[in-house]
Amino acid sequence: MRNWWKSGAPWIWLTASAVTISIVVVVGLLMLIAVRGLGHFWPAAVMEANYLTPEGQQIRLIGELRDEETVPAYKEPKIQVEGDSITRYLIKIGNREINKLDFRWVLAQNLSNIHHPKNLVVIERHEWGNFYGYLKAVKENGQIVSEGETAWGELQQRLARTLKIHEALHEIERGEIGKINYGLEQLRLQKRRLELSNDTDPVKHANIEEEKSVLNLAYEKLANELGELNTSAARDSFTVEIMDGQEIDIQMSKVVRIIRPNSLSLTQKVGHYFEKGWEFLTADPREANTEGGVFPAIFGTVMMVIIMAIVVTPFGVIAAVYLREYAKQGFLTRTIRIAVNNLAGVPSIVYGVFGLGFFVYFLGGSIDQIFYPEALPAPTFGTPGIFWSSLTLAILTVPVVIVSTEEGLSRIPSAIREGSLALGATKAETLWRTILPMASPAMMTGLILAIARAAGEVAPLMLVGVVKLAPSLVADANYPFLHLERKFMHLGFHIYDVGFQSPNVEAARPLVYATAFLLVAVIVMLNLAAIWIRNRLREQYKSLETT
């Protein structure tokens, strides 16, 4: 024993455990996010049960079982229990406008007769969250058209029709009317520009007025169309019996999806799972971001990262090439290296502060003064936006590109450079024709790592351009198509905002896990790709050196 202790073996095991703990924690966290995030889309069974409330009332509960906790009985001395622990269920009872709260904790021991009726319906709505109950009748203009068993089929058909109308409505509202509003705003700015330059040319003013009236006319036409569609969408409704026995009328136009989860077969459930997953990736958020999809956040993140990549790649590569190929190793390179390390080590929030002050207020403010005086005092570039976010993150991620490119350059055998120079190529030509192509996978690695870093960074973005709900995407069909001054949504900020700023955190939680899973998956994949490229590269260079 003593010898064993003196040999240091226990210490080696202890150091080994440090690695083990780190790995277990990381893998555990990734699994936690994956399980919770991916579970979100599976259609949960809906239960019906009798519940004895603490007030002694016997009521009927309908809802999804969302969580379960068991606490030792001594923690809740007020509750009479059999055994030494209390089990509680968190039930999502939905029907927010009637029940006030979507969720309810109930004591497991007071639940009886738990069963899962096949004809329970779950109604996903545009507003107010889920609705649970039994379908009673389908109505057209208030007249019952179908009841009982046939109602479900009728409902499906009519829902399909209403959804089609809803899509058309959405198309008009967001697409065409959005375009007209954008056009009108541009005309207003044109007019203001003329005023500012004291241009009183009546022809120009008349042109603007004319275009304006054309747009207004188009708008009126669309507004009429909208009105018609709205009345047509309002035709159908249906009646649902909820858990306290009330029958509630629901407008078909308020519904996104209706399912009977308890009667779904496994394949149908899988189908529903992918449908929901697809909705998550492609749809707009609803209900203050707590439901629906995260498409704008994905789009914003990707656009921001692309613009950043355009800026950061040349900057990082040039700096790395200078350090490795041009600079004499000395004071200057040491200073640059210290600067690179500091850029990597400065807290990201400091970049946010700098970006806000320098890019947004200083550069953006100046740009507004010079190029967009017609919009003042409303700022164009003098307010946080995607371009400034991209620039800020470009500075933040430039060390990643530099370090990675430098590593790639340092692995290229000097024989290749010397060979090229010996054949009469200038240094620039050597660089351009041989070194950079060989180092391009390394640059790629750097770029991928930079993108992964930028995609997960949130703190600086909170200051320089991210918002919880952006009214329009950064790129759209209106000239000039890419609107660099707009604010945008971001996956990471979405997690923070929905998880911590949302009024209904409990309802939002599954969506936050799903978003977190999406972000983590993207970032892990990017990193794995970078690691893979790098390893391949190293092997290639190894073979270069040996031949």
Place this chain on the structure above:
Amino acid sequence: MMTAPNKTISSNDPATLRRRQWRMLKDKIARYGMTLGGISVIITIMLIFFYLLYVVLPLLLPASMEEAHQYEVPSQTAGNTLYLAAEEKSEVGVRFTDKAHAVFFYLADGSIISDIALPTPTDAKLTSFNHADSAQQVVAFGFDNGQALVVKHHYDVKFTLNESGDNDRTIHPSIQYPMGEDLIEVDEQGQALTQLAVQMGEEENTLVAITPDHRLIVAGFTKEVDFFDESVTLERDGGELPLPKLEIAYLLLDKEQKVVYLADKAGLSTRVDIRDKTEPQVLQQVQLVENGTQLTSLTFLTGNISLLVGDSRGKITQWFPVRDKNGGESLAKIREFDAQNTPIVDISPEERRKGFLTADSEGQIGIYHSTAHRTLLVEPITNANITHIAVAPRAKRLLAEDDANQFHVWNIENEHPEVSWSALWSKVWYEDHEEPKHMWQSSSASNDFEPKFSLTPLAFGTLKAAFYAMLIAVPLAIFGGIYSAYFMSPAMRGTVKPTIEIMEALPTVILGFLAGLWLAPVVEANLPGIFALLLLLPMGILLTAYGWRFMPKIVKYHISDGWEAALLIPVVIFVAWISFLLSPPLELWFFEGDMPQWLNSVGIDFDQRNALVVGLAMGLAVIPSIFSITEDAVFNVPKHLTSGSLALGATPWQTMTRVVILTASPGIFSAVMIGMGRAVGETMIVLMATGNTAVMDFSIFQGLRTLSANIAVEMPESEVHSTHFRILFLSGLVLFIFTFFLNTIAEVVRHRLRRKYSNL
């Protein structure tokens, strides 16, 4: 067969030359371009530093003042000035005179807009005058028949279109009578009002006065608007308080209409509670100035909580009521300003900040800020004696009148008086607090809120969070780095290193979100389990290690050295599971069933989102950086050193502790520095995993607020270029400088180490 070459390869024909020149030029351009690109990294970091500094610097600038206009006092026939004021835009001024006139004039040239004789009783003499809180723009005149007149100076801003199509702004001053044009009977006995004070509220108005027969009269007037003809009637209720036979020279009433201060020339002041107007009560008597000095000026600081006392030696002191141990309140001297040497004639508080201006009898003006305890400027503006001063509502203009009948208008440049070294870092005695404190409370809706800009609690929170994070990260990361560099089998390292890289790439927002929404409740529910884990885990590992010795040879043979970490995976999971299982019984045995509640009962506050959660989450975020650098430093220790040590009979562990760690220690040091830098600046984790309350308590069970989280929370709401905005930039600069030092030290140390390795 030979063909004459019709093209000779010549290096000197013009086309080739041009081509070569062009190539050389390109080469040169590339060289300069690359150099510029390289140096731009330095430029970037310098730009960040200097830009932050540029935004912060105005905080440190002193105030300055320059003369704008000087002219004869306007309309001298209207009488001598009693009170001066300016309106919001600092274009029009007003002076109220001892002949009960209101003279409105343009500040730019002294030209008179109107000279209004106020409706005074013909048979009574003006005996007293006072003004309400300056934001109310109300003044009151008291007469020797016990009556008073309350008037308001009011300004309408009108816009008229001029020829060039722009709007011209004109300001139209007027006099209004908020309590009606009739005189108000303050003293029902009709005695002269020798001192008077007034304050107006939404419905309640109060006038207090002193009569020659030493009575303090309190008169409240409640406005009642008639439902039909909207005529206003005033309901009077009031009381009296007999006073000792003192020559009261100063009478102040606070704008909440709750407290009255009286003081005589010798500085003996009395605080009177008038919450019940029918029964005023003396609360306290205090001597405001030192013996041998005279009280020469007394006024409220904005907010009407603090008294500003000017004495005949030129000293200004600030007093406010402080709650004492017995639950009572007593007036205490908070701080003093001693920059002027001659009697303070007038003090004019700023309307929207806790600053004030003073005038002394030598014609000097002082600009001060109370909270920051800062003397911003003392400068003479005239050789004559100043009689009255006033500061415009936005505190950008000073109005002063001297006894040579000259009127002075000065422009003040004083953007950020709230900041001083002591306000940022030392304890400050804020209004309504019992004692000096470190506090951060930056904003509030009202103008007279006292902003509390102490960075100390934030810096404390930052270091606290970093400390707990390092406490968890440093042992794990350094041990792990050492193991994986030196003991781990290469095959296993091939999977461990990418995992650590992925760990480094995990967005902190994810870690923060998990810490706040998942880990914090879990920790709260299993608190004893967490601590049991800390104890059981090393024990379990040592037991496993000991047990491994007795494993059959055949098993050991198949698993070569360097796989200990993999073998331990089930052990770690098992011990964690056991610890959580043990949590409820432990809680029942030792902590009366609920550890957080038990902690509270023994006097340790417990927050759900506390430093423990932050430490765990941020520790996880910091581990990879420390791990990689440590691993790198240990791995690069020259092989001949370790081989030599092993050859001489040292065990691997002895080689590790006596040779490897010693050689690699600078690298490990720089790893810790870089990890520290990361922990100090991390934002999202602390933002989400703590309650963000700026408390100064090192307890692991309490929340905290860091500099970085503070920036993230408050920056979007702060007004551009305000003091608050610049202080947030200052906290950014502090973070920058701190991490700059850590990173630079780390880099220099690592550079030295690399050189050392190459020499070995």
